Amino acid sequence: MWITAVVLLVVNLSNYNIVALQDSSGLGCRLLDGSGPAILTEPGDFIIGGVFSLHNYLKTIEHTFTHAPEPLQCRGRSVTPQELRFARAMMFAIKEINNSTELLPGIRLGYQIYDSCASVSVATRATFQLINGLESTFSLSASCSKSSTVSAIVAESGSTPSIAMARVLSPFGIAEVSHYATCACLSNKQQYPTFSRTIPSDQFQAAALAQLVKHFGWTWIGAVRSDSDYGNSGMAAFLAAANTEGIYVEYSEAFYRTNPRSRVRRVAEVIRSATARVVVAFAAAGDMRVLFEELLELGFPPLQWVGSEAWVTDPLVTPFEMCLGAVGFAIRRAVIPGLRNFLLDLKFWESAFGCHLTSGPVGPGERVCNGSENVQQLQNAYTDTSQLRITNMVYKAVYAVAHGLHSLVCTQKNGSTLHCDRGMKPNPLQVLEHIRKVNFTLNGNRVSFDANGDPVATYELVNWQLSEHGQVEFVTVGYYDASAPEGELLTMTRNITWTGGQSQVPKSVCSESCPPGTRKAVQRGKPVCCYDCVPCAENEISNETGDETCHGVFVMNCGDACIPKPIEFLSFSEYLGIILAASSVVGACLAIAIAAVFYLHKDTPIVRANNSELSFLLLFSLTLCFLCSLTFIGQPSQWSCMLRHTVFGVTFVLCISCVLGKTIVVLMAFRATLPGSNVMKWFGPPQQRLSVLAFTFVQVLICVLWLTLSPPFPNKNMKYYKDKIILECDVGSAVGFWAVLGYIGLLSLMCFVLAFLARKLPDNFNEAKFITFSMLIFCAVWITFIPAYVSSPGKFTVAVEIFAIISSSLSLVMCIFVPKCFILLFKPEKNTRKHMMGKVPSKKNTKTISRKGRDIF
The missing domain is CATH 3.40.50.2300 (Response regulator)
Incomplete structure (x- = not known):
């Protein structure tokens, strides 16, 4: 019937x-x-x-x-x-x-x-x-x-x-x-x-595919598409989304199942010869079947296929087991109760059972349907309702x-x-x-439907896996929901079987990550994901896999692990630092002790004859000179670098200004020997204080300009040693640094010249010869300091500078004050006015010298 x-x-x-x-x-x-x-x-x-x-x-x-x-x-x-x-x-x-x-x-x-x-x-x-x-x-x-x-x-x-x-x-x-x-x-x-x-819409699917590719770390892919509105529009949307995710495409080929075979074969050859191991296919099932047939004939290494929903769950392409492990998005499955029974009502025998319902003659290999066929046991693409998408x-x-x-x-x-x-x-x-x-x-x-007539985009992530019966089945391994919050769009629910039956995610990158000790060098004319791994230059390092630049200046060895370079600076904990610090403190204590001795004997002739006010100011400045060397010891910082150079420059100018003032007063006192001369009124105590203040103010001005324009700063010096880093203070402006030293040298030279001119004045009143000798030592120290400072490596540069500070300060103490302290403490018989007035050639000169010494000194 x-x-x-x-x-x-x-x-x-x-x-x-x-x-x-x-x-x-x-x-x-x-x-x-x-x-x-x-x-x-x-x-x-x-x-x-x-x-x-x-x-x-x-x-x-x-x-x-x-x-x-x-x-x-x-x-x-x-x-x-x-x-x-x-x-x-x-x-x-x-x-x-x-x-x-x-x-x-x-x-x-x-x-x-x-x-x-x-x-x-x-x-x-x-x-x-x-x-x-x-x-x-x-x-x-x-x-x-x-x-x-x-x-x-x-x-x-x-x-x-x-x-x-x-x-x-x-x-x-x-x-x-x-x-x-x-x-x-x-x-x-x-x-x-x-x-x-x-x-x-494919706009959502394209974004989902881009998220999928990014999720598995594939940055270098191939792309094929149907040469139709579906394929061209979908692939354009995918490429735009992939570009924003940092994914690069090696090739993008279009074809259609009705194209000449030569066109399809050319696409297959491009896929086979490419380096990308992941191929995203935005194509119809019929087109993919034609492409897979060509690839099967050519033979090609295993590829990881990522498919659009048009073919990734279509039974038309499941016979190609080379695609096992393929992943892609599909419309979510659903259950329609009663549909299978309705489908079986259609006695579509000829197609289902390969027989003819006609009673006439049949061709070779054909048979007539006899009615014994059982549609309830029939399983084909028409009756299969397990994948209702x-x-x-x-x-x-x-x-x-x-x-x-x-x-x-x-x-x-x-x-x-x-x-x-x-x-x-x-x-x-x-x-x-x-x-x-x-x-x-x-x-x-x-x-x-939304305003564009589109539904809410939800997909299943399916994976081609081999069932226990050896048949390809579509296994749901995750979900994509376009309405979910950012970061929760793609969720994985089970493990994926990749191409070739592997359990590890296949790699598809243009270039492997550069190992430690190398950096990326982009290949000309290719995307930024294609690069060569170039060894880091000397004194540079990359300590992580995939570093784009060599940056680790703090390391000395390359390899799987990097060892930090030791950092070196003159510290208080090492022997050299201890010796220099101790010398600085001893020198300061010596200056303070001399000041105490002078204070206890401030009313004696020898103290009064040596201009006690300038002497105390000189001893104070020498104390600061000794102590300023302590700022050069320890780890450099922004403040310590600025402090050490400015304190050094100002205290030394204050010290030299006092010495210069004493020298000028001595010289003028013994040169103004004519009766009734008023020269000394220009070199009284007020003028002495003003001269010291003026000379010091010039140095303060130089330091302020230096700190304002280009101050010293801590620096990591790697020029001298490859295996360690020297922490030091960079002077910032070389002009400022040498201006400070030059001004000190200028005052020192003036003081030396004036003291040299006064060296033959009467012995007992004349300390010019001691000033001359002290300034000779002072200048010699700083002249030899310059080449030593320039040539000394690392922390020894700082040690040389500290040594110069302590030596020059000590020369002033030993030459100017120690002889007088010896008389005060051990030869008190010489600390008399009579002795101070001895060795005078005439009575007239004696009276003059006596008056000058009493009034000026």
Whole structure:
């Protein structure tokens, strides 16, 4: 009883060719050549159109232009099982809705389903037929101008045919709800105002793929795509997202399954010869099958495939086990209760069991169906309902149209339907508006549309794994939710089996990370992820894998681990620092002791004759000179570097100014021997204090300018030693440093010259010879200091400077004050006025000298 129905269905689905109805009188309505009725149809109060790619190819026709072209025909006897399941799922959903008492109660939905043959031209023809509302039965007296009864259209599986249909439907305001057209371009409501879809846009999938590639650390990938709206638009979105994530593409190739074989082979050769081990494919299943066939013939090393949802769960490509381990995003699986039993009602025997239902003769290798075939045990792409992904999108699309119609034609109150107007003829734009506003839950899945007609983007991350029975199965290993917070978009739920059965994540980088001791050198003309590993220069190091620059100046050995270089400076804890610090303190204590001795004997002739005020000021400055050397010891810091040089410069100028003042007074006192001379009134105590203050102020001014413009600062010196770092004070401005030293040298030279001129004055009053000798030592120390300072390495530079400070200060103490202290402490008999006035050539001079010594000194 079912044989006749099956034969008719097989004929319709496998090789339909409508002969145009001719009206020789020219009256009435008729189908033009090439037009045809729907493949599957059912009448109803409201009609939903459907367009599916039941066949994948068109019959090739060569046009001779000598007669009218033949009608477009699909090629192949068998239909695509998956697309047939889509069409049957639409029929099943409409059957459920018609049996529902809650959705469109009392209203019967009908359908008209066409085969597009995956062709833009056939899809466009089907669209016009749905718009025209022509039925399969025609009257020669009927008018062709009647309006369409199609409320909305569920179509199409491909983006390119969907785009063509949307351009035709938009002027008429008829809603198109696609279940599989993912091209991001269709979200443009200015170009496609009536298009909606239940599957997420490729814009979301492209972002998800970029996140996936980034998650596994693949920075160097290959890219292939279908040369179609779906592939080109999707890959463009992916490349833009990948670029923002620091992912670089070695090649990007486009092809189509109808291209010449040479074109497909060229793409396969590019993939085989490339260095990228990960390939992202944004292509249709039919295109990937053609590419895999070429790669299988060429032979190639194992690659990690990352697929878009169009092919990564399609059974059409599962025979290629070389893709085991492939990962990609797929539409989330769903359960549609009762669908499998509904699918089995269709006795599609010829395709399922490889037999013919005709009773006539059969060809070689063919057999006649005998009725013993068991459809309940049948497992193929048509009957497999374990991976209902896109089929669920068809199911949701039909329900979305039904909910839109329900809100339009039915009156509701308090959530209950009161009445539905089955005779209403709604405007297509009204239907579109209500479809866009639907928001309901179907089998646990939320169905709604945003302003662009797109749903919320959620995906499953699937992985091709080999089952226990040796068959490829799609295992869900993670999820992607575009509505989740940043950082939680991609979640992993189980381990992935990678290409070749590996458990470790494969690597795909242009260049391996540079080991410690090397740096990256970008290869000319290539992306920044392609580089050579160049050894670090001398005195440089990279102590981490993948360093872009050599930076570790604090290390001395390279390798898997780096040992920090020792840091060296003159510290208080080492012998040299202890000796110098002790010498500085001893010198300061000596100056203080001498000051105490002078203070105890301040009223004695020898103290008074040596200008006690300048003597005490000189001893104070010498104490500071000794102590300032302590600032040169210890780890340099910003403040210690500025303090050590400025304190040194100011205290030494103060010291030399006092010596210079004493020298000038001595010289002037013994040169102004004429009676009634008033020269000495210009060199009294006030003038002496002012001269010391003036000389010191000049040095203070130099130091202020130095610290303001370019002060000293701590520096890490690596010039002298490769295995250690010298911490020292950089003088900052060399001009400022040498200006401070030069000013000290200038005053020292003046003091030496004046003291030398006064060296032959009477012995007992004359300390000029002691000043001369002290300044001779002072100048000698600082003259020898310059080459020693310049040539001394590391911390010894500081030691030389401290030695010069202590030596020059000690020379002043020993030459000027120690002889007088010896008289005060051990020769008190010489500390008399008579002795101080001895060795005078004449009585006149004695009186003069006595008066000068008493008044000036």
